[in-house]
Amino acid sequence: MKAEIITIGDELLLGQTVDTNSVFISKVLTPLGFNIHYKQAISDSKQAIIESLDLSIKRSKLIIITGGLGPTKDDITKHTLAEYFHSDWRWDKDVLKHLESIFSDRGRELLDINKQQAMLPALCETLFNRKGTAPGMLFDIQGVWVASLPGVPYEVVEIMEHSLIPKLKSEFNIKPIINRTLTTALIPESKIAQKLEAFEESIKNRFSLAYLPSYNIVKIRLNALNSTITQNEFDQKWEKLIHELGDWVVDTTDSPISEQWAKILIEKDFQISTAESCTGGYIGNQLVSVSGASTYFQGSVVSYANQIKSNVLNVDADLIQKYGAVSKEVAVAMVNGVSQVMNTSVAIATTGIAGPTGGTEEKPVGTIWIAVKINDHISVKQYKLRGTRIEFMLRAFNTAFVQFKNLLQHSK
Amino acid sequence: MKAEIITIGDELLLGQTVDTNSVFISKVLTPLGFNIHYKQAISDSKQAIIESLDLSIKRSKLIIITGGLGPTKDDITKHTLAEYFHSDWRWDKDVLKHLESIFSDRGRELLDINKQQAMLPALCETLFNRKGTAPGMLFDIQGVWVASLPGVPYEVVEIMEHSLIPKLKSEFNIKPIINRTLTTALIPESKIAQKLEAFEESIKNRFSLAYLPSYNIVKIRLNALNSTITQNEFDQKWEKLIHELGDWVVDTTDSPISEQWAKILIEKDFQISTAESCTGGYIGNQLVSVSGASTYFQGSVVSYANQIKSNVLNVDADLIQKYGAVSKEVAVAMVNGVSQVMNTSVAIATTGIAGPTGGTEEKPVGTIWIAVKINDHISVKQYKLRGTRIEFMLRAFNTAFVQFKNLLQHSK
Structure with a gap:
């Protein structure tokens, strides 16, 4: 129709x-x-x-x-x-x-x-x-x-x-043409396409794949090409697709990352807080954007200025002096600080340079340290994220989610 | 062209x-x-x-x-x-x-x-x-x-x-058709149109007006209708339009509210912080979205849970008990708390019910208290904002800006 x-x-x-x-x-x-x-x-x-x-x-x-x-x-x-x-x-x-x-x-x-x-x-x-x-x-x-x-x-x-x-x-009584979309993260579109080359060849004429890249996330949609394709036939190809992609799949839906995150937090009965510098509260705001956020979200501290990192998050001022605000050490201190202040089992911290100004040769625009804490386990990683200020924040949010999911898996 | x-x-x-x-x-x-x-x-x-x-x-x-x-x-x-x-x-x-x-x-x-x-x-x-x-x-x-x-x-x-x-x-060597857009706030589109009825009649055939309502903001665009209209003729009508609208005009550009806000903060050499409950860090994040935000933005505390209001913002727990988290008293305590913790001349606080759940008969979904502090002056007001969660946040941001501008004018 x-x-x-x-x-x-x-x-x-x-x-x-x-x-x-x-x-x-x-x-x-x-x-x-x-x-x-x-x-x-x-x-x-x-x-x-x-x-x-x-x-x-x-x-x-x-x-x-x-x-x-x-x-x-x-x-x-x-x-x-x-x-x-x-x-x-x-x-x-x-x-x-x-x-x-x-x-x-x-x-x-x-x-x-x-x-x-x-x-x-x-x-x-x-x-x-x-x-x-x-x-x-x-x-x-x-x-x-x-x-x-x-x-x-x-x-x-x-x-x-x-x-x-x-x-x-x-x-109208309409028979929908079946399609379904899954979410992968942190793997480039062309690398995924290469992995799926044989699969794509094997489904042609009856199904097609679409790649939807968006800020370190690639969603992949499997389309049936006509309404004669049954749910059963579709499901077989869908399972095959998921199998091919293995652990690149972060979710078998195309729900927004904020909702995927909320789902896990609610399932695990986690409380979350964020300590954000370069992302300016974006990560917390995305987590709050889901209705019912009060069941898992405690709050955020946006410590844009260094003194807030010390005063509110109890980050040692000497640490900032010694390693710089954009450092592994400060990211870890922030994530520890906020989980304590907010009394949460999960915490996320970011410190970096969103740009367009403020970059140096050693720490260029786009540099970010993300620290994730789940109970006593901490993961801290550096990334280089591209794009404008808001694109940087979007990428940081998506990237933090993947880091959270990985830590969750490895801290079991 | x-x-x-x-x-x-x-x-x-x-x-x-x-x-x-x-x-x-x-x-x-x-x-x-x-x-x-x-x-x-x-x-x-x-x-x-x-x-x-x-x-x-x-x-x-x-x-x-x-x-x-x-x-x-x-x-x-x-x-x-x-x-x-x-x-x-x-x-x-x-x-x-x-x-x-x-x-x-x-x-x-x-x-x-x-x-x-x-x-x-x-x-x-x-x-x-x-x-x-x-x-x-x-x-x-x-x-x-x-x-x-x-x-x-x-x-x-x-x-x-x-x-x-x-x-x-x-x-290409093109002569642009002139148009210009201004921003009004908190006045309904139809009320503005009524006020501009005679003006609109007086310009017809040579100019047109367009109304662009968006979350408690109405932008108004004056369009020249052909390329024979000179800059001089356009400017006369533009000045007339601004005069007709009087203090309903919050800015004579169509810059995003975040940029209008940044402009004032930089001009006045203000430092700003936010304490946010129902808006979940949205206001702070919008302020940070402007490049160069570090010159005026210190940070935010998103106190989604009540204990954060007390622990981090030093809001008296008895106050929350007595008046409820969504109250004039708590909004004022939050704005005082964050301006102290973050050491800023300007602070914004929000507490309310973004919905879709959590409303009561006395405090229905959409209720929000916004407190604005500029040096020793505080303004605190209640609003009822419509829409989804994100629309509620957008309206709150725009509304807080107008409240800030009004306080600035009256605290001179």
């Missing part, structure tokens, strides 16, 4: 906004058996909306549009769709009631400009938006479904989960 | 990867006068590449393609382009030399699969990639430029900045 996404908004084309809506929509529609085969990002212009719809309607059965439903003059999606589908207008009383209640809750006056949001094309079915003021709309144009959603990410989530997906499930 | 971007990769359509490459490309090409009027995301399939190129070549003068240049079998962009443009092949000796040096630096063997990356279509000019193994390619097809770049974000940055942009600048 072919589907596509059209995101509307000059801000997407000017690079002012990162499009996370289409990512979410893809993630939830793919497992339902929809094949999202195109995405288009277009400007807030009537002509662009019409041109992209002309194209999409020819090649897809489901088209999801996001953006351009706000109350301001630059929001033209609703009027353009009404015109495109030759629709009259209607007032939606439920939406109006919802608007009145939102504005009264927020203690704000309901302006005319806001009231207009309850006026909808007569041809569409309302996709109710409990979390915001702009309702979604669903048009059924001779069997092609065109859904128009607002551009605010959590409103997209709300409407997809509670309104559109239930309708899609009851209307 | 019309331009568009084609991103290739099933991972984009499956929602496994967030596309930041096209965001970067838009950001750097727009100020040069390119009008990015379409983006397409397509699958790793020959047919999709050909269909999207057919379309793009008709409507744009510059087409930038990202992805599908890796060494593995799912990377088909290079061969598809060579076929599409009927090109022979050539070995690029500089690329081969570069590959040999990269692999020897990383202590890895140069495999045949890697060597193949130095084989390029004879028709293209090489866009040298100092940071990676896949070179970019530039085709000039009767005046339409088609550039093909790898999918790795920092390699895209490298090739754009050092190879493609210099070529574009020397080849």
Whole structure:
């Protein structure tokens, strides 16, 4: 079942906004058996909306549009769709009631400009938006479904989960094409491909592999190439793939590393804390980003300045003087300090140079020491990580996870 | 000068990867006068590449393609382009030399699969990639430029900045259409639009306004509608817009809030620290994300567990007992504690309920107390923030910035 996404908004084309809506929509529609085969990002212009719809309607059965439903003059999606589908207008009383209640809750006056949001094309079915003021709309144009959603990410989530997906499930009966993804870490893509050369040859015509490298992580997706391939046949190849990769596999899912980490911490009943210098709290923040983090996360100390390393983490100032803040010795002292201060069984410490400035010949930008402590076992390693500041932090997070997993295995 | 971007990769359509490459490309090409009027995301399939190129070549003068240049079998962009443009092949000796040096630096063997990356279509000019193994390619097809770049974000940055942009600048002489963006905060989009109704009416046909709401921030972009509008005429309207908005404007640029914050901290010679509970280190991490953060950022304490609030931040345990961890009193104690421990002139503290669980009737999910301290002045406020965990953190960061700016103004 072919589907596509059209995101509307000059801000997407000017690079002012990162499009996370289409990512979410893809993630939830793919497992339902929809094949999202195109995405288009277009400007807030009537002509662009019409041109992209002309194209999409020819090649897809489901088209999801996001953006351009706000109350301001630059929001033209609703009027353009009404015109495109030759629709009259209607007032939606439920939406109006919802608007009145939102504005009264927020203690704000309901302006005319806001009231207009309850006026909808007569041809569409309302996709109710409990979390915001702009309702979604669903048009059924001779069997092609065109859904128009607002551009605010959590409103997209709300409407997809509670309104559109239930309708899609009851209307379409789709057989998904099977695919599954696993996670490897710290092994380069080309090295993996070399190892899998014979395997890849043996599956061709029925399956394909895709390599998704991302900051010291390579995810590998096994795709069935058509819907005649059974779960049983797929599972055999999947097991073979895992066997071929051996201990390069860190997880047999493509869950975010933060969730993989959370899973282990909860299973093992570990408490974790972090002491971070160059990663600036990124590792702790990633661990907290998972709902329910309070069951395993105690806290972090971001000791960007050296005196904090001494004052809060009890790192001996002489140690910093002697070896430098970016050293094996200081990383170990930090991990010991934070596990003590926070009273945790697991601790992570980082000290390094995120760049772009601050590097020296001996300790160039990208140098990082990562120390991991699990009960009485400590592992400390140096890495050289590439990329911008935020990419450096991402790599550090992924790398720390692998170091943690390895220490866990070896300290059994 | 019309331009568009084609991103290739099933991972984009499956929602496994967030596309930041096209965001970067838009950001750097727009100020040069390119009008990015379409983006397409397509699958790793020959047919999709050909269909999207057919379309793009008709409507744009510059087409930038990202992805599908890796060494593995799912990377088909290079061969598809060579076929599409009927090109022979050539070995690029500089690329081969570069590959040999990269692999020897990383202590890895140069495999045949890697060597193949130095084989390029004879028709293209090489866009040298100092940071990676896949070179970019530039085709000039009767005046339409088609550039093909790898999918790795920092390699895209490298090739754009050092190879493609210099070529574009020397080849095309473009007059940019003027636009400029400012930042407002904590005022709803519709309220701003109401205030600007007369202004918007007065500029129509020559200028347009765009509203870009994002987590308690609304950015407003003033667009000139054609290239006959002079800088002088634009500036007059711009000043008028700023005047209309008054103190709703927090910055007359669209810089990220982290950079706006950094600018003030550096100007005022402030040192900052954060004590974070519900925001899990997000605020500190955003402050550190700016290059040169060590001039103003001392550190953070993420006191997710209550005992850390007491042990590290010296928050009286009785206070937590009496008022609860999510309270005005504890927020104030945290901000005092961290400014003392970290010895900083400015401090931020947060305590709240990020959700989705943990809310009560009295303190529902989304409740947050933010305390800001500048020297001896403290401001403490309660907010109700909406969205997922990460959206909650984003809103908290933006809201803390506005609270900081207001306190700064009132404590002068």
